[in-house]
Amino acid sequence: MNLSLLDPFAVAKEYPDILAQTLAYGHSTQVRYSYKGDYLASGLIDGIILIIDTDTNSTIQVLRDHTRAITSLTWSSCGRYLLSSSKDWKVNLWDLGTCKVIRSYNFEGPVWCSVMNPQNHFQFVAALVDNDAVFADLENEPKIAKLDTNPLGQPNTVKQSTLTATMTPDSNYIFTGTSKGWLNVIDTHSLQIVRSLNVCSSNIKNIEISPNCSKLAVNSSDRIIRQYTMPDTSAPIEDWEFELENRYQDAVNRLQWNALKFNHNSEYMCASTLGATHDVYIWETGMGSLVKILEGSNDELLAVDWNYRKCSIVATTMDTGTLFIWSVVIPQKWSALAPDFEEIEENIDYEEKEDEFDYVDEDDMNKQIEEEGDVIDVIQREKVDARGFPFVDSFVIESVPVSE
Incomplete structure (x- = not known):
């Protein structure tokens, strides 16, 4: 569909509003969109990973190596590599050009989650069950380094474990969350804790930048979901300040939040629920106000991801593993082609004007365009699309027939 024919006000909408479709491709436990939003990776409870084309909603690749439930998925920025972790104690790096595992490492226990280094797809951070988190480099010989769990300046008398981890987009720092409510900031180069923040006294389940x-x-x-201002990572660590902006909670239903995700400009944030309701909540992050509740699921929701380029949100359910996708239904608006184009509801008899189809001299038209200064460049490629998002060159995954 031509983006010029869409309602510009509808296209500019930042969050989806209706349940568009459901996909039942096995029992999904984790979902993740690629950076460009063309593909959706779905990790199943039996260890299989499906690559789904978001335009056709069809499975184009099936990745088989894990033997137990997938716990996390991370795409590389180029869209060619996929990092997966599983309860089978293994972390795999997939090359989607061949759809084969090019790096793999077996740990001494199940993996809570793993996250790829945004600047180097051979490096990742993994949070392990009943063990310290690790930083792994698998580019040549595997190099595994354990990350400290005890917060900076705190005694070692209290036993803690790392439950979740993530990395900053510039890959200079690792953020980890502990079972005692501490947020640790670790320098990627020295692998030492450089800052600690006591968020709460309970388990930290997710960290999202x-x-x-x-x-x-x-x-x-x-x-409770706590939202902080993210300090400038290029500034010295001594100048970092984490200012608490908003606290998100449902005091009536006492809901637990399973997963959360920001949109591209952090103006909105969504979270999946665990409890009395089976919805996805969307907040406006400036004032912390609730703007939308996405309904439609009959089961409790687990993983959630936001495809902001196509304005859709996907979540997977706990009992059945069905994928629920909320999107925006955008009506065509032909009047966007020209300001004097008028849409009508039914056919009418049109009477043409006397000079409507008179001959126009091409030289006079070109002279008028030059005087107005409107020069249309048809050679150079646009830097942004019709919605204002920069174009991203993404790897194209070969589609193969998938048997039932």
Whole structure:
């Protein structure tokens, strides 16, 4: 569909509003969109990973190596590599050009989650069950380094474990969350804790950094999501300040939040629920106000991801593993082609004007265009699309027939 024919006000909408479709491709436990939003990776409970084309909603690749439930998925920025972790104690790096595992490492226990280094797809951080988190480099010989869990300046008398981890977009720092509510900032080069923040006294379940690196959200098991200002990572660590901006909670239903995600400019944030309701909540992060509740699921929701380029949100359910996709239904608006184009509801008899189809001299037309100064460049490629998003060159995954 030509983007010029769409309602510009509808296209500019930042969040989806209706349930568009459901996909039942096995029992999904984790979902993740590629950076360009062309593909959706769905990790199943039996260890299989499906690559789904978001335009056709068809499965184009099936990745088989894990033997137990997938716990996390991370795409590389180019869209060619995919990092997966599983309860089978293994972390795999997939090359989607061949759809084969090019790097793999077996740990001594199940993996809570793993996240790829945004600047080097051979490096990742993994949070392990009943063990310290690790930083791994698999480019040549595997190099595994354990990351400290005890917060900076705190005694070692209290036993803690790392439950979740993420990395800043510039890959200079690692953020980890502990079972005692501490947020640790680790320098990627020295692998030492350089800053610690006591967020709460309960488990930290998720840490999410917005794509533009302006906000930080921490989800804990005390049923509160805390939103902080993200400090400038290029500044000295001594100047960092984490200012608490908003606290998100449902005091009536006492909902637990399973997963959360920012949109591209961090103006909105969504979270999946665990409890009495089975919805996705969307907040405006400036004032912390609730703007939309996405309904439609009959099961409790687990993983959630936001495809802001196509304005859709996907979530997977706990009991059935069905994928629920909320999107925006955009009506065609032909009047966007010209300001004097008028849409009509039914056919009418049109009477043409006397000079409507008179001959226009081409030289006079070109002279008028030159005087107005409107020169249309048809050679250079646009830097942004019709919605204002920069164009991203993404790897094209070969589609193969998938048997039932």
